[in-house]
Amino acid sequence: MNRRPYQVIVIGAGGAQAQAMLAAAARGTDVSTWLAVDRRWREEARAATEALGITTREVDPLEDAVALKALLSEGAIVANLAGPYYRTGTQVLDAAIETRTTYLDICDDADVTLPMLERAEAARAAGVTAVIGMGSSPGTTNILIRAAVDYLGPVEDVEIAWTVDVADITDAAIRHFWHCFNLVEQDGTTHPVPAWDELNTKSVDFPGTVGSQTVARLAHPEPFTAPLFLPVQRAVNHGAITPLDAMRTAWALAYAVDPQRAHASTSTVDAAVAVFSSYRDTRPAGPRIGSGLQIDVHSNGNGLRFASGGVTPMEEATGVPAAAGLVMLLDGEVTDAGVLAPESLSPAAFFTALRRVSLGGGGLELYELVDGRVGERVRIRDLIAARAGQAG
Numbered sequence: 001m002n003r004r005p006y007q008v009i010v011i012g013a014g015g016a017q018a019q020a021m022l023a024a025a026a027r028g029t030d031v032s033t034w035l036a037v038d039r040r041w042r043e044e045a046r047a048a049t050e051a052l053g054i055t056t057r058e059v060d061p062l063e064d065a066v067a068l069k070a071l072l073s074e075g076a077i078v079a080n081l082a083g084p085y086y087r088t089g090t091q092v093l094d095a096a097i098e099t100r101t102t103y104l105d106i107c108d109d110a111d112v113t114l115p116m117l118e119r120a121e122a123a124r125a126a127g128v129t130a131v132i133g134m135g136s137s138p139g140t141t142n143i144l145i146r147a148a149v150d151y152l153g154p155v156e157d158v159e160i161a162w163t164v165d166v167a168d169i170t171d172a173a174i175r176h177f178w179h180c181f182n183l184v185e186q187d188g189t190t191h192p193v194p195a196w197d198e199l200n201t202k203s204v205d206f207p208g209t210v211g212s213q214t215v216a217r218l219a220h221p222e223p224f225t226a227p228l229f230l231p232v233q234r235a236v237n238h239g240a241i242t243p244l245d246a247m248r249t250a251w252a253l254a255y256a257v258d259p260q261r262a263h264a265s266t267s268t269v270d271a272a273v274a275v276f277s278s279y280r281d282t283r284p285a286g287p288r289i290g291s292g293l294q295i296d297v298h299s300n301g302n303g304l305r306f307a308s309g310g311v312t313p314m315e316e317a318t319g320v321p322a323a324a325g326l327v328m329l330l331d332g333e334v335t336d337a338g339v340l341a342p343e344s345l346s347p348a349a350f351f352t353a354l355r356r357v358s359l360g361g362g363g364l365e366l367y368e369l370v371d372g373r374v375g376e377r378v379r380i381r382d383l384i385a386a387r388a389g390q391a392g
Contacts, residue, residue: 007033009075012082014038014045020319026052028327028356072099077329080105084176086112097126106135106322110184110219120339130339134325135318137162138221142342143350145226148297148304151383154231156299160222161204161215161238163292166246166280168314174276178254180218192260206292208309215240225341242289249279301372308364324353348384
């Protein structure tokens, strides 16, 4: 690492996912030389950050390119947790490459993933390691896919499905979720938000409290990165906000303010966010559904299925893997220069780092898939150990 005043600089550090990441990182490594930056700190978030021993600063480095590069020159690593990434991703990544600063983010926007990956050669030429999409999905999902492919060999299909409880959808998160309705082709072509009856939907049975849910095909980075970084022919992503009335409300507002159709002003979009927030906060109270995940990695229905369902908050599910990614960078576990998706990371090293930063628990299950049906249960540690043994 370069000798700079700060080991890690976190941009957007006052947000919910960044706060979870900082708390997790403090469980697994020394954070006394970290700098947390936010354009407008909430008092409780700033106090919580400083209680971890992290220096805070209130500034908006994204307003000025010179200020952004000056900030990044103070740190060996920058963690960009300021979304939406279709606005901030390439801006911070370009500054990191120019200042030769190691980079990490939790980018979950498909359309900007492609231009970020196109910076790979510039990053390699500068000797910069940039890990993009290091959250839950993408992030943990990519590494699970990598572990399965390492074990199975080349596969034809990867099918990802996830749900998020409406209670976890912050104002920032709903802006991203709306963006996911704009499907993105492999060449970067982006489509308008489809009509409700035109959504590609299916029913998925998640474990635990989540149960059977309807999910829709949504734009996400994994369908681009999995075939690029792994011997995978096709990948598709489906997602949802639960319960279904929340999904319908989110879709309706996304359709109304879709820039490809409505050319809505910033104030109109802000008003739509306020409408969704009011709906979220005033809808009839009910039992918390939680978040669900299912990943099928297979050829002709034969392979592996990862599945989870529970009440882990979205900020924890996203922030903790990001902390594990930073620990891997600090420990020298990721050394290749270039723009890397999480599929590039060692599953064994990731899960080792994850144990350091996690509170424990988690309900991820792994099963064999036989002719498209769930078979025998497999221990994830055995999957990782088997591949590690083959590599050794």
